[in-house]
Amino acid sequence: MNDFTRLLVTEWRRLQLPFKGETFVIAVSGGADSVALALALDELRARKKLENRFVLAHFNHQLRGAESRKDEEFVEQFAEKYGFELVAGKGGIKKNENLEQAARRARYAFLTEAAENLRARGVLTAHTLNDQAETFLINLIRGSGLEGLGAMRSIRPLKEEIPAVKEEKAEKTETEILLIRPLLSWAKRDDTENFCRLKETVYRYDSMNEDPAFRRVRVRKVLLPLLRDFNPKIVETLARTAFLLQRDFEALEKLRDEKTLERAADFGPEVPLKYLTDLRASERMNFFRRWLKTLRGDLRGLDAKHFEAIERLVSSRKSGRLVELPNGENIIKSGGKLLFERREFKR
Amino acid sequence: MNDFTRLLVTEWRRLQLPFKGETFVIAVSGGADSVALALALDELRARKKLENRFVLAHFNHQLRGAESRKDEEFVEQFAEKYGFELVAGKGGIKKNENLEQAARRARYAFLTEAAENLRARGVLTAHTLNDQAETFLINLIRGSGLEGLGAMRSIRPLKEEIPAVKEEKAEKTETEILLIRPLLSWAKRDDTENFCRLKETVYRYDSMNEDPAFRRVRVRKVLLPLLRDFNPKIVETLARTAFLLQRDFEALEKLRDEKTLERAADFGPEVPLKYLTDLRASERMNFFRRWLKTLRGDLRGLDAKHFEAIERLVSSRKSGRLVELPNGENIIKSGGKLLFERREFKR
Secondary structure, three states: OOHHHHHHHHHHHHOOOOOEEEEEEEEOOOOHHHHHHHHHHHHHHHOOOOEEEEEEEEEEOOOOHHHHHHHHHHHHHHHHHHOOEEEEEEOOOOOOOOHHHHHHHHHHHHHHHHHHHOOOOEEEOOOOHHHHHHHHHHHHHHOOOHHHHOOOOOEEEOOOOOHHHHHHHHHHOOOOOEEEOOOOOOOOHHHHHHHHHHOOOOOOOOHHHHOOOOHHHHHHHHHHHHHHHHOOOHHHHHHHHHHHHHHHHHHHHHHHHHHHHHHHHHOOOEEEHHHHHOOOHHHHHHHHHHHHHHHHOOOOOOOHHHHHHHHHHHHOOOOOOEEEEOOOEEEEEEOOEEEEEEHHHHO | OOHHHHHHHHHHHHOOOOOEEEEEEEEOOOOHHHHHHHHHHHHHHHOOOOEEEEEEEEEEOOOOHHHHHHHHHHHHHHHHHHOOEEEEEEOOOOOOOOHHHHHHHHHHHHHHHHHHHOOOOEEEOOOOHHHHHHHHHHHHHHOOOHHHHOOOOOEEEOOOOOHHHHHHHHHHOOOOOEEEOOOOOOOOHHHHHHHHHHOOOOOOOOHHHHOOOOHHHHHHHHHHHHHHHHOOOHHHHHHHHHHHHHHHHHHHHHHHHHHHHHHHHHOOOEEEHHHHHOOOHHHHHHHHHHHHHHHHOOOOOOOHHHHHHHHHHHHOOOOOOEEEEOOOEEEEEEOOEEEEEEHHHHO
8 A cells, every 4th residue: 555545544543533334525626635635535445444435525616717617527527537426516705705714614614515415424625734834824923822823623523613502412413523634634735746646647736826815825835935944844843833732722721621610519609700701601611510510419401591591691791680490490690790599498 | 201111110010020129130232122121220220110239241252353342342331321230251152062052051151140149139131022023933943832932931030940959949048030031021122222212322233133144033034024024013923922822831731730739649659650750850749749748648857859769769760669758658669650658567
């Protein structure tokens, strides 16, 4: 097996992805990165290393006229040649939108719909180490903090939702769809181009990848070459830094969450509002759950709408001063504090 | 009062530095940054806002012949004109040393000695927001993690020591000398130059600040101007990022230390060596203190040499398998574990 394919399967294992019986959508633009990913997955499929169903998905943004149409035709022919199913989508951009953001939003909406229709486990995109280094620099220039400097994750839920909503859905529906970037942590752009050459497969060039009107293109074409004069391994260095900072961010979140849970169990029936508003929304939700569990003994009878009502009570000025819980309990906002009390003892 | 002086006094308060009765050493090269710092402190001294003793310290690296001598004479005249005491030092660099690192080491040794002789509370250096942004970029290019990306601290101990040694000293001697950078979080290089002009005071130019053989000079002269095309406030942005990452790093260390202490209290008399070697040295020292305190009830009779012996027992392959503590207790390395036991019960 070729290095590229071998490293892909190693990453597949590291990310704990299923080796058979699941459907995955592969986002394919027609460029070297996504063609290389599809070729490697085809090889693994042929060798029975991966026995999943892989469906290509191509979105035509209709931004480059004939060029866009040729990309679409290229992907159609590619799918036919390698025996991939293909889902195709089309879209346009409204005036006055940020082009990159709007295009990204339309593409992800299409991919999400495709994955839902196919009951897929995940969407695979072909982002590389180079994309990771570029995203890191773009976020750095923009002034991102620790979370943003972590740049892209190799695996995450396709839709990132607020915890309360997630909680509610977890009871009703199937597992969430994943966004997976199986090249992100190890493949360079050179590797994808070389792998296409090795497989004697042509790929498409996107003229927008050369347009200096885009910040990402200037980062790639001007900033990274200059940084390479300081450190020849700058792409690997920046990508590694991003992954290290992801780990630190996650460790910090986890320790903070644990701390919040400890405090929640110790607070008793009165909590200063200031303490609550200083927490992030997701921490606050965990706090409420642990706080009420400690005070009530369990969470029976409570569902997402109760937690959302408590969240509104705390974070909005306008909402009332009381949330009624089942079993004759009240949560009251009063005197800069949130109070838990049992109605039968008070009235 | 001028903005520059006002912001300096605000920072002095934020850093909780004493307003009277203490001695501070001001490191002065003769460049705009250190001259501006000395001028502003002179103004605050004259207005009785700061009633400390300020002593200038100049180190002549003897790297630039006549230019170095002129810098020294300039600082002598400056000190005389403004009525500052002055401590001067001289040094050379050995062949085959990294010039920047060696110069820095010699300068800090001189400043430390000066501060100790004067029984000073701290050494003040005139690093600016620009220096912070440059240090951030140099560390980024080098591949630093979270701690290094925090770049320079506005205040820290002049000597950073391992906890065991610090513990021992704290009992015997006075408070540690601080390294303070009172311009780091707010002043740009333009601000120091403008303040010198406002005070009608000339300053020296260091020809090494123009020499592209130095990585820092290339960062300042080539990389930062290019980044400014992406974000006109890049210096402020990068410096703010460094300070945010400092805060995250400290929060992470603190939460990890707390976690270590919790575990230390829960472990009982047997601890797997693997757990200990995975900790950082400073965490391990805190672990031992809490662990022994929990097992013994207190730390009576133990001093730094006991903790250092336990550290050697854990981290060195060669050292023996036992440390004897007072009160008939042993720490034993055996079977991949560290064991606490009381001799009287065993023999």
